[in-house]
Amino acid sequence: MLKDRVQMRDHSAEGGLFFRRTLVAFIGMLVLMVVLFGNLYYLQILSFDTYQTRSNDNRIRVVPVAPTRGLIYDTNGVLLAENRPVYSLEIVPEEAGDVAKMADDLVALLELPPGTKEKFLAETKRQRRFKPVALYEKLSEKQVAIFSLNQYRYPGASIEAYLKRYYPFGDTLTHALGYVSKINTKDLERLDADGKLSNYAASKDIGKQGVEKYYEDVLHGTTGYQEVEVNNRGRIVRTLKFLPPIPGKDIYLNIDIRLQLRAQQLLAGRRGAVIMVDPKTGAILAMESSPSYDPNLFVNGISGPDYSGLLNDPARPLVNRTTQGIYAPASTVKPMMSVMGLNEGAITPTYRYFGGPTFSIPGTTKKFRDWKKWGHGWLDVYRAIEVSADTYFYDLAYRVGIDRINEYMTKFGFGQYSGVDIYEETKGVMPSREWKRKRWHQAWFQGDTISIGIGQGYWSATPIQLARGISILTQNGHDVTPHLLKRTTTATSSQDAPVNPNMALQVKDDNYWKVAREGMWRVINGHEGTGRRAFANTPYVAAGKSGTAQVIGLKENQTYNAHAIKEEHRDNALFVSFAPYEDPKAVIALVLENAGGGSVNAAPVARAMFDALLLPPEPQLPPAPPRKPAYEQMAQEKQP
Structure with missing residues (x-):
């Protein structure tokens, strides 16, 4: 009989247990919701300014823009140091597809120096695929023309122009003008110590010797910037604001290029120096050191053999x-x-x-x-x-x-x-x-x-x-x-270099x-x-x-x-x-x-x-008129 008894469930106890579990779950959910809404309040209300700035930083970037370097003239306005366009062949890897094959084709097409492809591929590994990477930076006009005719075959490749320093008189004025060259680690440390590093954010070159170095602050100018909007991959979507850079000032030297060329001619093949000075003002009219060297070698980075040759030259051209x-x-x-x-x-x-x-x-x-x-x-x-x-x-x-x-x-x-x-x-x-x-x-x-x-x-x-x-x-x-x-000049002003005579010796x-x-x-x-x-x-x-x-x-x-x-x-x-x-x-x-x-x-x-x-310069004879071909002259003589 006992085995046939039916076990009865205690519904009251089960209902109490369910209620308690439900209450705990509800309280837990309520706590979590309080935490959630509290965190949302903290993020969106209390920390709104902070996270809005961070969001803008991810969306908006400030891109520095390099200023144009000032020019250098002689006392009569003859250009001694100018900025010439340099053509660079650049490739966007994302758009190019097979980058290695394109590099091979372009090296063969333009007859670029050995090692160009290897340097390019090494650089692409350090850059994002949507950013352009230079394959070669010193294209000749002939190479530019050849690429322009074949550009349709190379998607993602283009030619960009930049300004580089150029000295039209070569080694004539090297020791007076100096030269500009790429900014190195020592330059960065010095600029940082002087509080000028931010002004070189977009610049690649800096004055290294002579006038280029002494008047660097005058010639360099002030860096500008543009605010651009970028997407989550860092690609520029649009430009929001542009502050143009302030170009460097042009400067005029006391040197007369005519006298400088004469000094160079007189010292050609000899080791020595000539300096000509106006004793009343101290103006240096000519300053020649022989032998000299071409400063243009340093502008784009001098090669090891060339630099070693200058350094070890017994005539000490440096x-x-x-x-x-x-x-x-x-x-x-x-x-x-x-x-x-x-x-x-x-x-x-x-x-x-x-x-x-x-x-x-x-x-x-x-x-x-x-x-x-x-x-x-x-x-x-x-x-x-x-x-x-x-x-x-x-x-x-x-x-x-x-x-x-x-x-x-x-x-x-x-x-x-x-x-x-x-x-x-x-x-x-x-x-x-x-x-x-x-x-x-x-x-x-x-x-x-x-x-x-x-x-x-x-x-x-x-x-x-x-x-x-x-x-x-x-x-x-x-x-x-x-x-x-x-003197120095800008678009609106010019200022003469000061001359302050003083009594060095009184007798x-x-x-x-x-x-x-x-x-x-x-x-x-x-x-x-x-x-x-x-x-x-x-x-x-x-x-x-x-x-x-x-x-x-x-x-x-x-x-x-x-x-x-x-x-x-x-x-x-x-x-x-x-x-x-x-x-x-x-x-x-x-x-x-x-x-x-x-x-x-x-x-x-x-x-x-x-x-x-x-003395007055020797008169220059006018060029002789072009001589007509013999058959034209004979034909003209036969005319009545």
Whole structure:
């Protein structure tokens, strides 16, 4: 009977259990809904501004736009540095299909250099497929024409034009202009430290040398930008806003390209430097360093072999000899030494000294030889400069001493930066007791002073320092900074480069300047002058001073023989001059390395430069009319 009993369900208990479960589920759902709506409130109400900005960042991008670099002109408006279009063949991989095959076809069609395809494929892996990648960036006009005829065969490929720096005069102005080249890591670090990095967001090039580097901020301009809308893949959909870039300012230099070309012609095949300066303003009219190199090699990135060739060239074409070349100034400093002697009372305009073949410090036996084997006899300061008598200036240096020499010659600009507006400059050496102690850990000896008296020994200078020193001499002690910049221009304004003359050296009597200048006048116009042959029959009156600087020392009884020593050990030829004599328009300083005597080799170069400046240019004959073919001429003669 018990087995047949039926089990009854407790519906009341099951109903209570269901209710409790339902209540828990409802509460859980309610909590989740509260959390959901709370989060929605936080995202859409409380954090609306934050997420709206993030959304716009994903939708809107700011694309920088590079400014056009300013142009460079010479003093007469001749273009020295311009921006030329460069044609780049670019491919959008997404539209090209088989990129490798297209690259092969284009390399064969346009005869592109080996390795072009490999560089292109490597670059496509680093870029998104919808962005264009350059296959080759320096297409010739012929290659552009060939591609244009076949473009329909290459979907996704196109030619884009960019502006690149170009120097139409090639190696004529390299050391003055410098060049632009690709921005490297060091440039980025420097720009970041100077707070200028953002202004180069779209720029690929920057000034590296010369005027291009010194006036980079003027030439570069200000970067613009455009706001563009992009889709979720980063593709540009439309342009929302455009702020155009501000182009760089054009600049005009004091350099006259006609004089520069003449200087290059005169120095062709020789190692040396010529600089021509207006002594009244400091304007640099010509600045040639030889040999030079073509700056266009660096604009698109110079090849390893080409750079190695320039770097290892024994003629050192990369060095700007006008501002970095270090040479013993030799006898070119004798006029300035004369001003010092007159102002210190060590000599007078009428003081006479007997110049024998040698000079010895009293109480010693060492002999310092004059360049003339038998000496010059009786000398006053005028004749001492005219014939460049060494013994006269040995004696002057001995009696004045190194301390005074250093004081005066420093005021003439030696051992100092000239202030020229390029960064490539060295100071040379204006020796002193302290300098020798620091450099050689030795005391200064009287014998050291004797060689300084004729611009030898420890004394070294650059051509621009010589030009500055002679400029001070012509201006009675007033100094102006040598500078290349004449003015800058924009579309609405122009500004002249400032000229601020200052008193470099003040003497007791201005007649002392005239004495030194008259001595230089006799160098060219006197019957014993060392430069009289080079300047014979000039229609203008000039003044100058030659110098012959020893490169190696000679023993006391050794005779200099240029043919018996290596070329790099031969004397350097120097010459400094100004013209016209009464109202100088230019000062010239030049050096020819290992060329020998300054009066024979360097003076004719100075003469040619003054001729180019002061004399009217030779008339250019009109081109001959084209000659008719013989059969046309015969036919014309037969006509009645």
